[in-house]
Amino acid sequence: MEFVIRSCSQFSSIKIIKILIIWCPQYGIYINRLETIQRKFMRFLQYKCKQYDTSYESRCKRHHILPLMERRKIADTVLYVKIAQSLVDCPNLLSSVKLRVPNRSVRRLVTLFIPQCHTKYRHNSFLVRTATQVNRLLESNDLDLFNSKPSKFKQAIASDWFESVS
Incomplete structure (x- = not known):
């Protein structure tokens, strides 16, 4: 310090x-x-x-x-969105982004597939942790994974935090 x-x-x-x-x-x-x-x-x-x-x-x-935890969420989310939009040239990571396509009509549309995790280590991995965060943002805000700019995701996380603090 x-x-x-x-x-x-x-x-x-x-x-x-x-x-x-x-x-x-x-x-x-x-x-x-x-x-x-x-x-x-x-x-x-x-x-x-x-x-x-x-x-x-x-x-x-x-x-x-922002607190460091929120800033890490923003950095992870922006990187994930850039990978999904092919703004980061890494085919191995792009193949890890799994879209969820339901075989029947559902009320709550979840965009990204999140595998079941049996260990905390897997649950805290970058792809699982960030896919969960992106799904929450897509549900609660007017964002689109492929058409919204990464900066919109950043603004959504920051504004959610600043609104929650009174």
Whole structure:
């Protein structure tokens, strides 16, 4: 944390926050450790700006910075959408995007097929985790996997989070 505070004078705060996104742990203890770094940084930023908020979420909202977990969701979702739209040239990953085609009419249309996972390791894999997130976004927002730009998915996740924080 001291490195982050010392570096504030040399780098912009956004660059430092972006560095923290590189690591994407799946276990809660490691997620909390990384989030703790941003929490401390947000308290430091609050002190420097002389604007005091009681909760971490309200500090993030005031400074227009998403929590690291939300930023990881955005990065994963945007990459998945780019793979599905063939904006990323990787045929192996594109073949892993499985569309769900129901054999009869259903009320709730789920676009992506998500395999059953018998282990937490498989459940937390990139393709399963992100396909679940994309399905939720497609249901709740007016988005299309193949016609909407990846930035629209990013805006949808960010606006959902900012609306949920009061």
